[in-house]
Amino acid sequence: MKIKTKLRLGFGFLFVVVLLFGSISLYYMNQISVSAKVILKDNYETLSYTREMRSILDQNDLPLSGDKKAVFLEKLALEGKNVTEKGEGEAVKALTAAFLQLTDPMSNPAQQKIALAQVRAQLMVIDQLNMDGIVRKNDAAQKSVEKASLYLVTTACFCFLVLFSFIVNFPGFVANPLREFSEAIQEIGRKNYKQRLEFDGTDEFSELAKSFNEMVEQLNKWENSNLAKIQSEKLRIEAIIEQMQDAIIGLNEKQEILFMNKVAAQILNLDEGKVNGLNVKDLVKKNDLLARIMKQERNDQPIKIYADQKESYFQLQKREIIVPVFEDQEAPVLQTGKTAGTVYILNNITQFKELDEAKTNFIATVSHELKTPISSIKMSLKLMDDERIGLMNTEQKQLVEHIKDDCSRLLKITSELLDLAQVETGNLQLNFVKAAPLEIVNYALNAVRFQAEQKNIQLELISKENLPVVNADVEKTAWVLINFLSNALRYSAEKSKVQIEVQEKDHGIEFSVRDFGKGIDEQYQKRLFDRYFQVPTDGNNKSGSGLGLAISKDFIEAENGKIWVESEIGEGSRFCFFLPTAE
Numbered sequence: 106m107k108i109k110t111k112l113r114l115g116f117g118f119l120f121v122v123v124l125l126f127g128s129i130s131l132y133y134m135n136q137i138s139v140s141a142k143v144i145l146k147d148n149y150e151t152l153s154y155t156r157e158m159r160s161i162l163d164q165n166d167l168p169l170s171g172d173k174k175a176v177f178l179e180k181l182a183l184e185g186k187n188v189t190e191k192g193e194g195e196a197v198k199a200l201t202a203a204f205l206q207l208t209d210p211m212s213n214p215a216q217q218k219i220a221l222a223q224v225r226a227q228l229m230v231i232d233q234l235n236m237d238g239i240v241r242k243n244d245a246a247q248k249s250v251e252k253a254s255l256y257l258v259t260t261a262c263f264c265f266l267v268l269f270s271f272i273v274n275f276p277g278f279v280a281n282p283l284r285e286f287s288e289a290i291q292e293i294g295r296k297n298y299k300q301r302l303e304f305d306g307t308d309e310f311s312e313l314a315k316s317f318n319e320m321v322e323q324l325n326k327w328e329n330s331n332l333a334k335i336q337s338e339k340l341r342i343e344a345i346i347e348q349m350q351d352a353i354i355g356l357n358e359k360q361e362i363l364f365m366n367k368v369a370a371q372i373l374n375l376d377e378g379k380v381n382g383l384n385v386k387d388l389v390k391k392n393d394l395l396a397r398i399m400k401q402e403r404n405d406q407p408i409k410i411y412a413d414q415k416e417s418y419f420q421l422q423k424r425e426i427i428v429p430v431f432e433d434q435e436a437p438v439l440q441t442g443k444t445a446g447t448v449y450i451l452n453n454i455t456q457f458k459e460l461d462e463a464k465t466n467f468i469a470t471v472s473h474e475l476k477t478p479i480s481s482i483k484m485s486l487k488l489m490d491d492e493r494i495g496l497m498n499t500e501q502k503q504l505v506e507h508i509k510d511d512c513s514r515l516l517k518i519t520s521e522l523l524d525l526a527q528v529e530t531g532n533l534q535l536n537f538v539k540a541a542p543l544e545i546v547n548y549a550l551n552a553v554r555f556q557a558e559q560k561n562i563q564l565e566l567i568s569k570e571n572l573p574v575v576n577a578d579v580e581k582t583a584w585v586l587i588n589f590l591s592n593a594l595r596y597s598a599e600k601s602k603v604q605i606e607v608q609e610k611d612h613g614i615e616f617s618v619r620d621f622g623k624g625i626d627e628q629y630q631k632r633l634f635d636r637y638f639q640v641p642t643d644g645n646n647k648s649g650s651g652l653g654l655a656i657s658k659d660f661i662e663a664e665n666g667k668i669w670v671e672s673e674i675g676e677g678s679r680f681c682f683f684l685p686t687a688e
Contacts, residue, residue: 126264147189148235154184155228190234200227282310298325352451419451535578539687542572542614549586568607576687585657589680593620617681625672634658
């Protein structure tokens with residue numbers, strides 16, 4: 106039977122019960138009404154007739170006039186037609202005979218007196234009979250009312266029980282199957298593909314249960330068919346991770362260790378078979394190296410770890426695992442990402458670090474070896490320029506000047522290479538003192554003032570007095586400013602202006618050098634502070650080694666500051682660095 110048919114039968118049954126109760130109620134209400142009408146109509150009319158006849162006798166003298174006699178006879182005739190009680194008919198006949206005797210002209214006063222007494226006596230009899238009838242009928246009507254009330258109460262209780270049972274049981278007819286479906290679907294969500302539904306009958310729930318069971322069977326087949334394949338792929342991935350030479354650690358979204366290969370376990374001194382499933386927050390409390398890896402924020406800084414019987418260097422790579430999630434919208438279908446965990450990879454860069462150190466040491470050695478002969482050449486050139494040794498012609502002087510320039514440039518490059526070697530080897534020595542910002546600026550201005558005068562370039566200083574002091578290495582910081590000023594003078598036209606601005610900002614001091622040259626293309630600005638990078642030129646300006654800005658960046662960051670550039674084509678460039686004020 107279909108659910109729709111069952112619902113119709115259920116509500117039809119309710120309708121029949123309500124209709125039955127209403128019909129019984131109407132029937133007994135009608136019975137009570139009929140009984141009440143009988144009492145009020147017949148007996149009341151008889152009492153009314155006798156009262157009017159008695160009133161005629163009481164209010165008029167004998168013999169009665171023709172009008173009163175006619176009225177009495179009229180009421181008597183009506184009473185004769187309204188006989189309802191046993192014995193009332195005989196009393197009416199006796200009343201009629203007595204009244205005729207009373208109104209007979211041939212009757213003497215004695216006979217009339219006897220007849221009047223009989224009339225009154227019969228009226229009394231009729232009244233008594235009707236009064237008794239009223240009492241009797243009232244009792245019968247009362248019993249009928251009580252009986253009807255009993256039937257109505259019984260019927261109401263029966264209907265209440267039926268409706269209550271219907272209300273309690275009928276919703277379960279729909280709710281119970283839905284609850285079973287909900288529980289079964291939850292079990293399927295937990296991948297319990299052995300769940301089945303059993304419903305008797307041929308309604309929609311039975312058909313839906315049959316379809317549900319077929320679906321679960323197909324899901325079970327799919328799970329079993331793909332389980333071996335998934336397991337094989339899992340073993341293959343684990344084998345690949347295990348064979349990799351890099352240390353790999355995988356965490357899920359709950360920060361629990363999913364996998365850790367042999368290399369990572371050896372570096373961290375952990376048992377790879379016992380850490381899987383453990384929370385990394387608990388492990389970092391017992392393993393300082395793991396805590397250091399988890400807290401490492403900058404991936405570009407190598408980590409020094411004692412491994413393979415020596416100090417080794419590892420480059421940390423941190424990758425979040427993003428799983429695509431498809432959301433069904435009206436149109437189109439959107440794809441969003443959900444974080445499923447994190448993978449940490451430690452690349453062993455010891456070999457490259459050793460080669461880099463060898464390169465740095467070689468550069469430092471060569472630079473140091475070159476610095477002495479270049480200085481000697483520069484001193485010899487200075488002596489040759491002395492007229493006491495001898496005069497040179499114009500061509501010779503020009504050649505000497507060119508050699509001087511090349512020596513100065515070579516000496517600068519070797520100095521920069523030595524500074525770079527100190528930075529890369531970690532041997533950079535900084536002499537921190539509390540210095541006034543203007544002291545650093547004046548140091549730099551004095552170093553480039555002659556160069557500015559040669560090109561007739563105005564050096565404009567913009568600064569306030571009594572600026573807070575900074576905790577910095579005066580020579581290294583001034584070297585950065587000198588590098589900024591040298592570049593600004595190099596790329597500025599003659600008779601132009603270079604601005605040096607010093608201002609207090611955000612609990613620190615901002616130093617900036619602004620020129621009004623051609624400016625730097627935006628595509629080159631991000632690489633300006635990279636080592637050996639040089640902005641392409643048109644050949645009019647001699648380019649340096651590409652190390653000045655890179656070394657400047659290392660100096661400023663070593664002093665807990667930051668460095669940057671602002672430039673637009675045609676507007677010039679503004680090189681800035683920021684140092685925090687001393688406490």
